[in-house]
Amino acid sequence: MINQTDNRMLLRVLGIQLPIIQAPMAGVNTPALAAAVSNAGGLGSLGVGAMNAEAARKVIRETRALTTEPFNVNVFCHRPATADRTVERQWLDWLAPLFEQFDSAPPPLLSEIYTSFVTDSAMLKVFVEEKPAVVSFHFGLPPSAVIDALRNAGIKLLASATNLKEAAEVAASGVDAIVAQGIEAGGHRGVFDPQAPDDRLGTFALTRLLVKEFRLPVIASGGIMDGAGIAAALALGAQAAQLGTAFVACPETSIDEGYRRAILGESARHTTFTTAISGRLARSMKNKFTELGSDSRSPEPPPYPIAYDAGKALHAAAKAKGEFGYGAQWAGQAAALARSLPATELFSQLVSELNESVRQLQRFSG
Template sequence: MANSSHQNSRPDLLSLLHIAIPIIQAPMAGVSTPALAAAVSEAGGLGSLGVGAMDSEGARKAIRETRALTNKPFNVNVFCHAPAVADRGREKDWLDYLAPHFVKHGGTPPTQLREIYRSFLADDEMFCMLLEEKPAVVSFHFGLPSQDKINALKAAGIVLLASATSLEEGRRIEAAGLDGIVAQGIEAGGHRGVFNPDGYDEGLGILALVRILVQKTTLPVIAAGGIMDGAGIAAVLALGAQAAQLGTAFVACPESSADAAYRAALTAQDIRPTTLTRAISGRAARGFANRLTELGTAPDAPAIPGYPIAYGAGKALHAAAKLQGSAEYAAQWAGQAALLARLLPAADLVSLLEAELKEALGNMLARIPQG
């Protein structure tokens, strides 16, 4: 690992998070469950709940269900995207474009799309709930809330993390006084955490991004993106990250809420490639390529509605196709190393990752010339 005075001066993230091993389960909204988060935390890592698609009472219920399963710390993740702006013409064009696919599967497209869940930026009920429940860790995706909210959550004793895809975003997280940066490489499954989805995205890979953030900021760095085994964790620790966040690796665990088709896609012998697409939700996200991702890039495709308004169309089309046994329009988020997924209970996976990490670190040390 990096051993500069700059690196050694930053806070010890594992002590801050009260975890024994540098493994964090990614929040994975819609797939993470209290059972999954609790199992990872009980095994010595940091489990996570993705509550960005929930209302405040749904999130409170998930937090309390997790606490009933573990007294260990866990993370609660919220979405900080700019609230959606409706564009009825654009939304109608997208629904008209998808209409033949609804008909093909015996469904009817929605007559109108809407914002299917609220951003944390505009959700005061979620903010008040977090202050009341006081989870050990809260993390932000897509940006940052107001400084007043950050200050209040910190004053409540909550450790705060946020995703960054660039140095500029990392520096904004640092300036806001958060406790750590989740460095999300382009390899990561799920939604890109870029603060401005319409701005330039360099698409930094995890190795470059981690090293840049370690060298150019003073906060602890958590590496996320394409990490599936202990060797991957060892690689990012060697670059100066203090922990690794794994998402796709935990989707196949029985404690996740992934359906049978999603699990089959992860474990298929001829696994499909992943792609970054806006077609499913209106915002760039990496998942398995399918019919809906193809439609989003077709030459005759209209402009895709904004996030998360487009999600309503994608979810409705998937629901119609699923009734006929098809998952070709599903949101099956997966990182670039999905081929390495293992079908294991979460606790067993954490134990295996820890053993692989120790072996990889030992092998690295053995390769260093002595004397």
């Protein structure tokens, strides 16, 4: 039976009405999407991990112009990459024939295209000044002084975890809730240490473990696409569900036509993990880039996000010639359930499905 009292506790903390959070998806989210979800009663999100501080300030202000409701701003807390020119050269040489197919050449050098929030004082300054209602962390946690600064600014904090050890670090850090990212989730796996063994826990197993182990509210994330999935997460003790792939096909997102065709077609039935696109393990629909990464002759890609510099360049070269198969087409395991609906309409359907699922549970238990 769903514990509605506990659910209301988290909703009060986040300042939202309904236990539905739109996942932050860097490069996919827009102010229009985040605002639509927040205006509908959930928590909309912006993924600014791939932006510099002033770009983040701009989208925060654009979102605030569209909604007076709370929204979440997400950052990446990965360990900054260490450049290895030998590894980078091997990777560029491996990709060179593909660039040639599209009348292009790989970049002469690769760079760390994203600044980790653990070292980004400019981004922290923006958050303290702009005071978004919620800030969330992926790939780890920033230093305690940063967490204290955000909390002192009145910002509520979320952090993702993929196992019990990471969740214990999150719980000890002073954040307000744990996002339980299951193996089914699309996009980048949120492990703190990519070199450590990965338990690869599913969303429901991880959610239940964290609910039993920790006093912090738990937000279930990964493979949840409809109201029935949200109800199942709440029944396991989660106080909200976070959905990303479910919103990717909404017209408010910034995805290109190739990504949109893929997630609404046969490709959505087949997802896989790859490090080839960005240098870090991420779940994508199978495409030409994931096939490249599974080639046994492939050298090791540079670390995240240095490899992403090459990945984005290859996608741009291919896309200019009408080939979309080298894009980062991130999607969760249940991507085939995606719906191409305006965000407000999709959110309304999610709420209706959730309510119907709760009624079914109540009939079953009564």
